[in-house]
Amino acid sequence: MSAPERAGLDLYERHAAALTGAVTACRERGYFTLFPETPDRHRGGAAAPAAGLASFRAQLGQAFELDQPGTLDRVAAEVSPYTQEPLGVDYPRADVDALFNAAEAAMSGWARITPRARLGVCMEIVDRLYDRTFEIAQAVMHTAGQSAPMSYAGSGTNALDRGVEALAYAHQAMLDVPSEALWERRFGSTTIRLRKRYRLVPRGVTVCFACATFPTWNAYPAMLASLATGNAVIVKPHPTAILPMALAVRTFRDVLTGAGFDPNLVTLCVDTLDAPIGKALVRHPRTAIVDFTGSARFGAWVEENAHPALCFTETSGVNTVVVESVDALEPVLKSLATTMSLFSAQMCTSPQNVYVPGDGVRHAGGRLSAAEFGEALAEAIATIGRDPKRAGPIMAALQSPATASLIDQCAVEGAERGRVLLESAPYAHPEFQNARTRTPLLLSVEAGARELYGEERFGPIGFVIRTRDRDDALAQAAADAKSGGGITAFVYSTDSPFLARAVEAYSASGAQLTCNLTGPMPLNFAAAYSDYHVTGLNPAGNATLTDLAFVAARFRITQSREPA
């Protein structure tokens, strides 16, 4: 056994309990985590946040050092949504073929070691990423515009848990194949005994696209699933959010090097908005797997053009809410307002369309007309926006300047086709006075104005949609989720038969449904090891984080047999 394989197996031993716990959690789907979600419980102690911040600050204005092959020149384009100043970090732009050459060369040794050794190295990578959570969280904040708590928990600990979840499935799928077997059977009067050996063979090079607003959350599972199954990974970050992935790639490479493997198993491939290389990467003859997170439009192109590469996508969500009846209005409005404001609705799980029966919403105290409901929701959102100290950690910042323009454009269209329930405006961020902020725009429209709400309007743009009645509300919401691509869905109803119909309708639409939830948990919170993210049954993507299908085809099986 080679020294690197031994090192990998040692790492497997070190992390075996954690990985086994994750495997069990995936099967049982109860609560599980390896990483506490609150920063004060980080194992680095009280000094860790400041150290992470210092590391991040030390990087600003500097060249990002990444010792990988094929560097052509250096590019820099990131601007912090909080300061609206350039980060001043430049990255090596690589010759694509050089990265493929290096990736393929690196795979041979990696593919040959036992799956457990690869899993051990991958678990160690996760562990080392956890060490750097604060630094990576700063990078996420200042590229994606997430709040500090979300950068830490959503893009840090939860993203790592989703990565381990992918490793748990890789563990299961790979260990399902024995390394050898003895087979024995009679043919006529002769017994044939064959010793059979099975080998897992990776597909090849994975190209992993990371998105601008939530880069690590989808990339970690994809990178780890591919790497654990023996493949190399070329990471293509969004040009406006490179730093989080650059830090991650460097960590992957450090751990690989430390264990004695070729670090070119994981490389970074940056481009610019002016000269995008995404299509060339998807079409590259040596691309074996594509993992894509990003826009629905480009995602559809990727799905159509990835062949013969395997293709896993998560694009965007037309996420719908049906409010049929409630006991108490206040907690529902508060949960909806908070979740629609969370990270300025720049999450693929953010609710966008709220469908209300034309005859209003029943509640314990009577019935609220559809118009009144829209106004109440607008007021609940406005309340958050009026308090900068609350708005900051909830709404955070806009990742892209284009989102502000989209909001303004939607406001004009909304005023023509319906009514503006709540104007969008910048709010004064309590910490960053130059932050690119906007409170949510809320529009009231009649059902049928689908040119406005039938697709994802990326950013803090919501619709209250008046439908004929409650059945119409459910039918239209589920239909829009099916055609536009719903990832999440939400229903409020005190009527059990109606709820049962909603469960049916959204299962058919392929959107994950949350019923009657109120309280401090964001409605769109997706729990690792418990919530399946994206069904593949509508245009929001073709892959699920995480199920067996997400990993089982990333490797193949070869065999040899000989008389025993």
Next chain:
Amino acid sequence: MSAPERAGLDLYERHAAALTGAVTACRERGYFTLFPETPDRHRGGAAAPAAGLASFRAQLGQAFELDQPGTLDRVAAEVSPYTQEPLGVDYPRADVDALFNAAEAAMSGWARITPRARLGVCMEIVDRLYDRTFEIAQAVMHTAGQSAPMSYAGSGTNALDRGVEALAYAHQAMLDVPSEALWERRFGSTTIRLRKRYRLVPRGVTVCFACATFPTWNAYPAMLASLATGNAVIVKPHPTAILPMALAVRTFRDVLTGAGFDPNLVTLCVDTLDAPIGKALVRHPRTAIVDFTGSARFGAWVEENAHPALCFTETSGVNTVVVESVDALEPVLKSLATTMSLFSAQMCTSPQNVYVPGDGVRHAGGRLSAAEFGEALAEAIATIGRDPKRAGPIMAALQSPATASLIDQCAVEGAERGRVLLESAPYAHPEFQNARTRTPLLLSVEAGARELYGEERFGPIGFVIRTRDRDDALAQAAADAKSGGGITAFVYSTDSPFLARAVEAYSASGAQLTCNLTGPMPLNFAAAYSDYHVTGLNPAGNATLTDLAFVAARFRITQSREPA
């Protein structure tokens, strides 16, 4: 619980031990079977063969009754390779959209029952197919041209075992997803408790293409994998080999009806050679999954055009043999000659290209020159052909008249580019005097004549290829398997380091390697539950019978959650 679901669960109980045994066998990969391979051990007893033959004969010249929707007219085109007379059986040709409508309507009830109930019905279908093994074997003989023993064992019992193998993986993948979970976590000072329900949702309608020479062997696993995971299946048999699949479809439908389900979950879609509908089925907007077995050319088209449907293919094999050194020549020549003659090499696993070092083959008694080896192999094959009683059960009949033309064309090309080691000629079948028979053509060529041997020459056409030396033999054989699509590969060597290099080379080529095998087992025998068939790493197909990847993506997962 509905009566059909109850019936399905009862069937699951009845077959649980068998299915559990299959699941264990898949994990351990030792010998396992549910169906004895010799006809005399069929549970139907001594009367079963005659009853099967009588059923088959009663069908000849008659309309095939299949109570399925959308019949437009009836078509008949099958000709027995043994009698070269039309079977005279006509089949309902269906309106494609009517089949899709019926399939989708049938799915709703089927998709909603528990996975175990579906697995129970599928195991019962296998059991009922086993009852009809003799009848279906006759149908295979008189359409595909297989021998009676192969029709029974290969297309009967072994095909059923491969079907159960697919069900074992479907069992594993589906039962990996719990039906519900309780999830509980603190958010601040509040504990959120959610009851989560998970549901398996089928992809949709599967179109399953069955091939002309081995229809049931690939179709059973595909049909059962899709059906067990909740999908409907439209079976598209090759127009020259409809009867085996028509009998199978009727059995599927009978069992479904008997258990109270809509039989339109499985329908038959026939076409004619003059008006093929394969492309329209692949491109049909409601096709969700394609399972294809057939030619490499059409298979490549299917892979490129199936999107957005999932696509599983097995096409053809350029199967290679390297003879480097042996202890005794005789058993090697006998095994090679038999396997190259088996079913006139009309199996996707039949060896075609034998690579011999230019300096000959070392054996215990000295060294045989490459030319001598070719002559010895030719003589070993000729020996079989000279004895009709041996040739009949081994060589069987040619499925298609086109194969005879191809043999003659290859003989001409071979004589120009090399040397004819063994002429092909009809042999007198001991039972069927009009049988369409040909003994194998064996050609001797120099390495480099790839226009002759670089792709599959379907039928009894073999090549002895003289290479520079043993390393050149292995390199060329493995390269041809990689580029042409090798499913199986065979190496004979008494030199361990050479064998180890062969294991490496063929693993990289994606061909399943058999080393130094002699004796009564056909070299290309593929054992259910033990041998993985097709790797997906070369053009011979993208799917493996059977691994988790063959089933895990045939269903998706939706979920709902609500406060507990």
